[in-house]
Amino acid sequence: xxxxxxxxxxLIVQKGGISIINCAYENTAFDYFPWxxxxxxxxxxLLIAIRPDVSEKKEGRFTISFNKSAKQFSLxxxxxQPGDSATYFCAAPQTSGSRLTFGEGTQLTxxx
Amino acid sequence: xxxxxxxxxYKIIEKRQSVAFWCNPISGHATLYWYQQILGxxxxxxxxxxxxxVVDDSQLPKDRFSAERLKGVDSTxxxxxxxxxxxxxxxxxxxxSDRGNYGYTFGSGTRLTVV
Numbered sequence: 264x265x266x267x268x269x270x271x272x273x274l275i276v277q278k279g280g281i282s283i284i285n286c287a288y289e290n291t292a293f294d295y296f297p298w299x300x301x302x303x304x305x306x307x308x309l310l311i312a313i314r315p316d317v318s319e320k321k322e323g324r325f326t327i328s329f330n331k332s333a334k335q336f337s338l339x340x341x342x343x344q345p346g347d348s349a350t351y352f353c354a355a356p357q358t359s360g361s362r363l364t365f366g367e368g369t370q371l372t373x374x375x
Numbered sequence: 376x377x378x379x380x381x382x383x384x385y386k387i388i389e390k391r392q393s394v395a396f397w398c399n400p401i402s403g404h405a406t407l408y409w410y411q412q413i414l415g416x417x418x419x420x421x422x423x424x425x426x427x428x429v430v431d432d433s434q435l436p437k438d439r440f441s442a443e444r445l446k447g448v449d450s451t452x453x454x455x456x457x458x459x460x461x462x463x464x465x466x467x468x469x470x471x472s473d474r475g476n477y478g479y480t481f482g483s484g485t486r487l488t489v490v
Contacts, residue, residue, distance in 0.1 A: 269417075295477045305377075306481030307418065333475050352417050354476075361406060361476045362431060365417035 265290050267355045269366025276373050282340040284369045286353030288336065291315065294356035297363070298338045300329065301350045307365075310351070311338070343373045377401065379482035381467050387488045393455035396485045400448070400469030404480075405431075409452050410466040412484070417421055418466055423448060425473045457489045 266289045297312035298353045302315075313320045313327040313336065326339040329338045340347055350370050354363040380399040388394050400407050405426050407431070415469035421440065423430040426447035439458070444450040454461055464484040473480055 267417075294475055297476065297479070299481075303484065306468075307482050308481065309479065312477055354417075356476050359472050360419055360423070360430065361470060361479075362408070362423055363476050363479065365410075365419070367417045368415070 264290070265355050265357050267353060267362040267364050267366045269353050269369060271369060272367070273370045274372070276305075276343045277345065277370065278345060278373055278375050279322045280343050280372055280373075282338075282343045282347070282373070284338045284351055284371070285335065286337065286352070286366055287333075287335045288355035289335070290355075290362075291331070292356040292358045294361070296327070296329065296336055297354050299354065299365075300350045303335055303336065319337050337365065340371075342368075343371075345375050347364075347371060348373050379467055379469055379480055380457060381465075381482035381485055383485055384483065385486050386490075387490060388457055390489050391456040394457055395451050395453045396465050396467075396487075398450045398452070398467030398482060400450070400467070401471075401480055404469035404471050406408070406448070406470045406473045407450050408468040408470075408479075409442055410468065410481075411452070412464040412466055414463070416472055421465075423473075430473065441483065454487075457487075458487050462487060462489045 293311040299307035303305040329336040353366040406442040409421040
């Protein structure tokens, strides 16, 4: 059973700053490691995902850094905006099948 | 592409009552998941279907929870009898394949309050 630890629980950043959220997993699986963004009253929405044979993936202001040897991956949000204020979840795949185990979430607040 | 539809959006019931949630996945998505999200926590998998067969229900409290996916499309999740600790958002997600998690799409969920 995959275990996922996410930190920090909450994060406050000024507009234009960099937000960094970290995630550690236990079991290696060859499938995507995604980050989800959730706004109040909505379901989680896929933000960005990375395959474990890649060390970094960038999409606009969002970057995932993946460290396979340390079993860690992180989300970097550059030039953070108030509209980025949401809860962010990392997820790690089970060793077989398509099931995801989610972290406990990070509540990000970007102050204007 | 229409998203994952769930109903109702909200439900308030008394403990020991029963409740059912409905999910309609994205057209063509063979894999369907039900997750439970307690306030302030990440979603936790309850059950996974591939078409109308169960792939994983190891985390489903089978003494009170049941789920079915008739004809491999819509799914219902039932709780009977409900307990206070079942208060949570119940999320349905679907994906087109059971061979990878990319393209996992969630619905907006049903918020259940048990009083």
